[in-house]
Amino acid sequence: MIIVITGPQSSGKGTQAEILQKEYGFKHISTGDILREEVKADTLEGREADSYMKKGLLVPYDLNNTILKKALDKYKDKTILLDGYPRTLPQVEHLMKIAEVKCVIYINISDEVAVQRACNRRICTATNKIYILDKLTPQDYETCKLAGGEIVQRTDDNPKTIKARLKIYHEQTSPCLSYLEKHKIPVFKINGERPIDAISADVKQELKKIKLI
Secondary structure, three states, rough: OEEEEOOOOOOOHHHHHHHHHOOOOOEEEEHHHHHHHHHHHOHHHHHHHHHHHHOOOOHHHHHHHHHHHHHHHOOOOOOEEEEOOOHHHHHHHHHHOOOOEEEEEEEEEHHHHHHHHHEEEEEOOOOOOOHHHHHOHHHHHHHHHHOOOOOOOOOOHHHHHHHHHHHHHHHHHHEEEEEHHHOOOOOOEOOOOOOOHHHHHHHHHHHHHOOOO
């Protein structure tokens, strides 16, 4: 069973997915993390994906599907929070064929906020944990170092790349919501320009309405 969690880049959908995973035992699958793991492992798929991601382009349909299906098969006995997929109409059509989509959590923010957040984002190379630049502490650096990594800015977290990704999002991903709504899949639209706790409360309220929590 799939709960799709989507929104523009840096909308905080990953943070909300992690909250739900911790509190309700859902499995959070981020296609971005899966792809970066392939890149880090220097697999053939990872090298191909990296060439697109560095340019702010979407990873090709077939490649994304291959990597995603491995993860869905691995956790097929759990409720999955699917983060970062589907991003195109062919992908949403494919997902509807291979999985039961129960609802969509759509966390929306403006393009201006998305760019600002992305440029302030940092990541631990060992754990993939996300940090905000002006909230980083010495303990954060030490924790990441002990895990075998370092806190860095991702190569694709820059204004030019983020703006390119946002353009693609509006052109290709937004229509997926209309497609799902037409197929009677509930789409819960959440204002993502608020404190994390307020967003989380709204997400939980919507999931309770359809008895998923």
